[in-house]
Amino acid sequence: MTNSVPEIRDCDLMFVIGSNTTEAHPVIAMEMKRALHRGARLFVADPRAIWLTQMAEQHLQHRPGTDVWLINALAHVIVAEGLYDKAYVEQYTENFEEFSALVADYSPERSEAITGVPAEQIRQLARAYATTKKAAIFYTLGITEHTHGTDNVFALANLVAITGHLGVRSAGLNPLRGQNNVQGAGDVGAHPDNLPGVQKVADAGARARFEAEWGAAIPTERGLNLNEIMHGIEDGSIRGLFVMGEDIVVSEPNAARLERGLNELEFVVVQEIFPSETARFAHVVLPAACFAEKDGTFTNTDRRVQRVRRAVPPPGQARPDWEILADLARACGYPMPAYATPADIWAEMARQSPKLAGISHERLDRDGGLLWPCPSPEHGGTPTLHVGAPMRGKVLLHAVAYRPPVEPTSAEYPLVLSTGRVLYHYNAGNQTRRDRGPNMKFSSNFVEMSRRDAKDLGVADGELVRVVSRRGQVEVPVLVSPRVRHGLVWMPMHNFATATRTNLLTIDKGDPITGTAEYKVCAVRVERLGA
Amino acid sequence: MADTLTIHIDGQALTAQPGESVLQVAKRNHIAIPTLCHDERLDAAGCCRACLVEIDGQRRLQPSCNWPVSQDLRVSTRSPRIERHRATLLGLYVADHRLDQDGLPVHTTQGNELRTWAETTDFKRLLAIDSPRHPRGVDANPYVAYDPDLCILCARCTRYCDEIEAVSAIQLAWRGAETSIATAGGRGLLDTTCELCGGCVDVCPTGAMHAKQAPRFEKPGAVQKVRSTCNFCGVGCQLDLNVQDGKIIQVTAPPPGETVNDGNLCVKGRFAYGFVHHEDRLRQPQIRGADGELHDATWDEALHYAAKGLLGVRDRHGPNALGFVSSSRCTNEENYLVQKLARAVFQTNNVHQCAAT
Numbered sequence: 001m002t003n004s005v006p007e008i009r010d011c012d013l014m015f016v017i018g019s020n021t022t023e024a025h026p027v028i029a030m031e032m033k034r035a036l037h038r039g040a041r042l043f044v045a046d047p048r049a050i051w052l053t054q055m056a057e058q059h060l061q062h063r064p065g066t067d068v069w070l071i072n073a074l075a076h077v078i079v080a081e082g083l084y085d086k087a088y089v090e091q092y093t094e095n096f097e098e099f100s101a102l103v104a105d106y107s108p109e110r111s112e113a114i115t116g117v118p119a120e121q122i123r124q125l126a127r128a129y130a131t132t133k134k135a136a137i138f139y140t141l142g143i144t145e146h147t148h149g150t151d152n153v154f155a156l157a158n159l160v161a162i163t164g165h166l167g168v169r170s171a172g173l174n175p176l177r178g179q180n181n182v183q184g185a186g187d188v189g190a191h192p193d194n195l196p197g198v199q200k201v202a203d204a205g206a207r208a209r210f211e212a213e214w215g216a217a218i219p220t221e222r223g224l225n226l227n228e229i230m231h232g233i234e235d236g237s238i239r240g241l242f243v244m245g246e247d248i249v250v251s252e253p254n255a256a257r258l259e260r261g262l263n264e265l266e267f268v269v270v271q272e273i274f275p276s277e278t279a280r281f282a283h284v285v286l287p288a289a290c291f292a293e294k295d296g297t298f299t300n301t302d303r304r305v306q307r308v309r310r311a312v313p314p315p316g317q318a319r320p321d322w323e324i325l326a327d328l329a330r331a332c333g334y335p336m337p338a339y340a341t342p343a344d345i346w347a348e349m350a351r352q353s354p355k356l357a358g359i360s361h362e363r364l365d366r367d368g369g370l371l372w373p374c375p376s377p378e379h380g381g382t383p384t385l386h387v388g389a390p391m392r393g394k395v396l397l398h399a400v401a402y403r404p405p406v407e408p409t410s411a412e413y414p415l416v417l418s419t420g421r422v423l424y425h426y427n428a429g430n431q432t433r434r435d436r437g438p439n440m441k442f443s444s445n446f447v448e449m450s451r452r453d454a455k456d457l458g459v460a461d462g463e464l465v466r467v468v469s470r471r472g473q474v475e476v477p478v479l480v481s482p483r484v485r486h487g488l489v490w491m492p493m494h495n496f497a498t499a500t501r502t503n504l505l506t507i508d509k510g511d512p513i514t515g516t517a518e519y520k521v522c523a524v525r526v527e528r529l530g531a
Numbered sequence: 532m533a534d535t536l537t538i539h540i541d542g543q544a545l546t547a548q549p550g551e552s553v554l555q556v557a558k559r560n561h562i563a564i565p566t567l568c569h570d571e572r573l574d575a576a577g578c579c580r581a582c583l584v585e586i587d588g589q590r591r592l593q594p595s596c597n598w599p600v601s602q603d604l605r606v607s608t609r610s611p612r613i614e615r616h617r618a619t620l621l622g623l624y625v626a627d628h629r630l631d632q633d634g635l636p637v638h639t640t641q642g643n644e645l646r647t648w649a650e651t652t653d654f655k656r657l658l659a660i661d662s663p664r665h666p667r668g669v670d671a672n673p674y675v676a677y678d679p680d681l682c683i684l685c686a687r688c689t690r691y692c693d694e695i696e697a698v699s700a701i702q703l704a705w706r707g708a709e710t711s712i713a714t715a716g717g718r719g720l721l722d723t724t725c726e727l728c729g730g731c732v733d734v735c736p737t738g739a740m741h742a743k744q745a746p747r748f749e750k751p752g753a754v755q756k757v758r759s760t761c762n763f764c765g766v767g768c769q770l771d772l773n774v775q776d777g778k779i780i781q782v783t784a785p786p787p788g789e790t791v792n793d794g795n796l797c798v799k800g801r802f803a804y805g806f807v808h809h810e811d812r813l814r815q816p817q818i819r820g821a822d823g824e825l826h827d828a829t830w831d832e833a834l835h836y837a838a839k840g841l842l843g844v845r846d847r848h849g850p851n852a853l854g855f856v857s858s859s860r861c862t863n864e865e866n867y868l869v870q871k872l873a874r875a876v877f878q879t880n881n882v883h884q885c886a887a888t
Contacts, residue, residue: 300767
């Protein structure tokens with residue numbers, strides 16, 4: 001997030017796109033509700049009529065995968081009606097000519113034909129957003145889980161920049177991270193292109209610092225991203241795998257194909273807290289401590305580094321992941337330093353990472369969370385980014401043209417399948433599936449379907465159906481719902497049973513830059529059982 | 532916005548911002564005013580009458596939580612009249628509450644603000660009142676329960692449910708002495724708009740709204756609170772793990788105003804901690820044997836087997852035949868070590884965290 005969570009309650013306008021905030025980020029949704037209670041305006045763009053749309057002034061119900069058409073049309077109105085911040089554009093952006101020439105083709109009327117959103121709604125949102133100072137944009141995986149996910153983000157960033165909503169309190173561009181430490185895991189280098197501290201592998205200076213710190217050479221080429229590793233497993237170029245704390249055969253797309261690849265691997269190490277689906281493929285299973293059983297830090301969605309503290313001992317012989325990892329490196333013959341606590345590990349990382357150098361466990365224990373960049377022990381952290389001027393000097397406006405999703409519907413697969421989260425379960429479900437409450441709300445997978453599609457198919461609410469894609473099929477009950485439109489079906493990503501995993505259906509094509517797969521759009525058909 | 536104002540509380544000149552209440556200014560200046568229905572996150576209700584003060588020019592005592600500041604406003608928070616009011620009011624509350632053997636409101640695990648007030652203030656002993664307050668009917672929800680005997684009708688829970696969580700699942704119902712907290716049609720919470728966030732439990736000053744899973748009447752000090760960060764979504768809510776005998780017995784929110792979540796939590800963060808002590812947890816390293824099954828092993832065996840297996844792949848096919856999938860569920864320190872393992876030990880940049888796709 002360019003801005004911080006506590007700023008949300010002071011927003012005057014919120015544009016939420018591709019985020020089911022009340023279910024995926026309930027506590028951020030509470031901040032949004034507080035802003036609404038104060039009189040803020042809310043606009044929601046989502047293919048489903050999620051609860052947030054009922055609180056909103058306008059629901060822009062666009063067709064899945066047409067985000068670039070919608071966002072560029074908003075930019076079109078802002079540019080055509082002269083509502084952009086001319087001084088900001090002049091001083092702090094570049095490439096405005098190419099960008100404005102591109103969006104000139106994205107008129108609200110043409111957008112309506114493709115997105116299904118009335119042109120007038122697009123105009124109203126564009127005008128309201130451009131003319132409100134404290135106007136913030138929020139997005140989640142509805143924007144990024146596409147083969148054009150990066151384009152979606154660029155298009156949103158353009159809106160923020162041309163209206164001067166950057167570096168302003170209670171405004172900005174705010175991705176809501178889906179997991180507790182998505183932000184941090186990338187920040188500290190669990191990334192094929194980045195070393196710890198958000199420094200590029202290609203940066204010779206950063207590489208040299210860590211090579212000196214570690215006493216080992218670092219390869220200069222970027223590595224494979226997760227999507228590429230999964231494809232490598234499938235095509236045989238990856239032969240050995242180490243997996244810590246992810247149930248990949250649940251959470252990765254096209255699960256059946258991945259399982260076939262995993263069966264062929266020569267060696268698989270799984271480090272986990274539960275006997276996950278992925279552990280079925282492991283040659284070694286290492287039992288780990290969960291968050292309540294170890295010390296360390298998580299970095300949340302607003303770049304806030306906060307402490308995690310051991311409250312109870314791990315079960316049996318399970319050990320904290322950091323201890324296991326250090327011992328595994330030693331077993332490989334590498335002289336891992338003798339870390340007394342995770343504070344020593346943080347210190348080793350932070351002293352080579354200028355953006356994180358001011359943060360230490362000691363400081364977090366004393367002051368609570370700190371938002372990076374925090375370059376020195378005297379620095380108070382950075383709640384709002386880009387204040388005064390954009391960090392890179394000028395915002396580069398990307399002229400992004402629409403690209404359709406990779407798998408269009410067809411006569412054989414006439415419905416679009418989109419996936420997401422429900423409030424009561426969490427990701428692969430290994431934690432929440434074992435708790436009573438979530439199961440009382442949702443105990444099996446299901447497919448959400450419009451009344452019209454259910455009627456056409458001749459199925460009633462709760463009836464078991466078969467959902468079929470080019471990659472797999474599952475049998476789940478139908479949830480007839482006004483939340484989805486004709487032509488769209490929706491399923492949760494959580495694992496309720498091995499045979500009904502939603503990711504047996506999804507497509508494994510990824511965004512060309514990030515590798516993030518298109519979980520939000522693939523083509524399926526739904527069949528009556530016994531028909 | 533207008534400039535700052537000056538008001539006088541108990542003769543003391545204090546600076547205030549337009550829009551603030553007398554209570555907010557008093558609190559900031561450490562002037563004690565008792566409150567029961569007040570919560571910074573909620574609109575002022577002025578319904579518990581505990582915070583009444585004398586305002587110059589007003590015939591009656593007025594609620595300080597709901598009285599906006601104005602230039603040269605004169606307020607007094609202590610006077611014989613206010614003391615008399617508080618003694619009677621507190622006496623009424625105590626008379627309609629479950630008491631322990633000391634004659635004070637019972638202590639609950641989550642505290643009891645009425646008891647705290649009664650411990651420090653003289654109050655009138657009145658005959659016990661037995662209000663016919665409606666109890667909740669059968670409610671299968673696993674998390675939230677309501678005990679009408681401890682309810683003081685401050686409406687913090689219903690206002691939280693309206694204003695913060697905005698589901699309006701619970702409401703004040705019935706009239707007079709029968710007034711209670713109820714759902715539409717008396718339904719169980721699972722059959723209402725409730726999202727089981729448990730905010731009603733957290734804001735309850737007396738423990739009338741309580742967590743079903745947790746022991747209710749633990750003495751102070753019997754439960755240890757460990758501040759940590761929630762392990763579910765990316766909001767980074769701060770929470771207190773309540774520990775007794777090496778087990779988490781409850782999760783509570785830190786007080787509002789201190790943390791990123793401002794005292795709020797959701798159903799997962801507050802209630803879905805059962806996995807921590809679940810019987811399915813992995814307890815022992817395991818190695819797959821020639822029979823294709825996983826067998827228990829020692830740590831030494833498992834780590835050396837893992838090292839040998841990964842080094843073997845590297846030696847046969849080169850470092851880039853290895854993939855390291857790291858976890859956005861794990862800590863920064865652990866993710867750092869995974870990439871260090873990949874880069875420094877195995878010489879590959881094939882390392883990515885699981886949330887990347």
